[in-house]
Amino acid sequence: MSEAPEPHYERTVFYVSDGTGITAETFGHSLLTQFGNLPLRQVRMPFIDSLEKAEEARRRIDAQAMLDRYRPIVFSTLVETAINEVLQGAHARFLDLFATFVEPLEQELAMRSSHTIGQSHTVANAQRYDERIRAINFSLSHDDGQSEADLTSAQVILVGVSRSGKTPTTLYLAMQYGVKSANYPLIPEDFERRRLPEVLYQFKSKLFGLTITPERLTEVRHERRPGSNYASLENCRYEVAAAEAMMRREGIPWLSSTHKSIEEIATTILQELNLRF
């Protein structure tokens, strides 16, 4: 756990939650990207689920306020009113993500919210959760063409040259959306035969292709196998061109992973294949 020396920060952002804080953090990050690359120290404060922990969190925020040049910003998804009130007393700009929208929702749904911590552990969520775990296991056992068993139950089968981004995408599809996906590499033997791996023809409606620029591919492959023919720009050019030609010939929808994040690739695939979630 080596640590680089901390850069100079003039302000701290706290993500405070009675759960994991992932919602507060995802949301806060996405807002802050609108302000460019600000030098902000970011601190996660998850599991603040008692008054005692709330007091402790408040003291930590107040202490930081004394040290920094500017007062902290707090993104909160705290649910319980009493806990929330403690944090609202901190010397900080308090952005109450939860309460701000709970009231309009209560109005619109004509019902009171439960204001209860830990609602994520309901039966419906437990089922959704088991689905995600099953999807992750499915992705792992169907990674890189490892298994042809049970491909019938795959919802997506990704194809593309080695290192085009298939594995992270299948894992993300499973983790975020509970989608079962397999992936198959397209390799030089397939290009010579001018055929997809035979097993894939019966699942053509589930196929989705990933491609990548040869320049990016050679970089990625050199990290794995420096100096190999596999990683050479010339070979990457050949493989990418052959794979794209094959996908075009076979009518497989595809996209380039080069300038996209895993999240964007996964979401685009769901949209293109019209998968329900």
Add this chain to the structure above:
Amino acid sequence: MSEAPEPHYERTVFYVSDGTGITAETFGHSLLTQFGNLPLRQVRMPFIDSLEKAEEARRRIDAQAMLDRYRPIVFSTLVETAINEVLQGAHARFLDLFATFVEPLEQELAMRSSHTIGQSHTVANAQRYDERIRAINFSLSHDDGQSEADLTSAQVILVGVSRSGKTPTTLYLAMQYGVKSANYPLIPEDFERRRLPEVLYQFKSKLFGLTITPERLTEVRHERRPGSNYASLENCRYEVAAAEAMMRREGIPWLSSTHKSIEEIATTILQELNLRF
């Protein structure tokens, strides 16, 4: 892509975004869990990044409003004012996640936000992104004690009996937090020797244990190998008790994965091991 018949919904929730919509959806889900298990149809509308797409999205929402008993709810993270305005005209309860907090932030930071789509592709984010991909590859190649190479660069090493939740947790740590983690199974041979796998002793400060109730473990293992001794309740009881005794003896911090989500397990581990993000 078989589909179950759709349950009867009286209302639809739309997640509208110029990006993936993952922020809007994460946030919307977490708010809606406060209202119990409502029968809401949920529709993701990602990549609404032009006026044309905005008009189309608006038409779709309006059409749904005619079909449902209650008007739709829209969670929006649209950044561009003109696009946002189109959607605000839809016949729906419009919750503007973005604008609501951008103004207080502009005030607090004493600067204008860029109001620009696609801010996630900055240089800083690209670096963070490459780190995540490297962390995913690291987790995959150090899954289930596969490799002892390069364990020095692991930030966490999870230990626990087979099927206690180690793999999904390491993948989540990589995907969400860019944390490099390895995992090692504790197996009957280790319990007989009353020693951890030898390679782990030099990395003791990085170890974190996962446990699980024998009742849940037998369920999970029966899914994988029905009727095996491996999955039997008796064997699960033995392995869990032996693993917990070993972790206690070796002073390894641990938690039970039984009633926790992957997100909760991962966040707790980061907190306990004090990893920066």
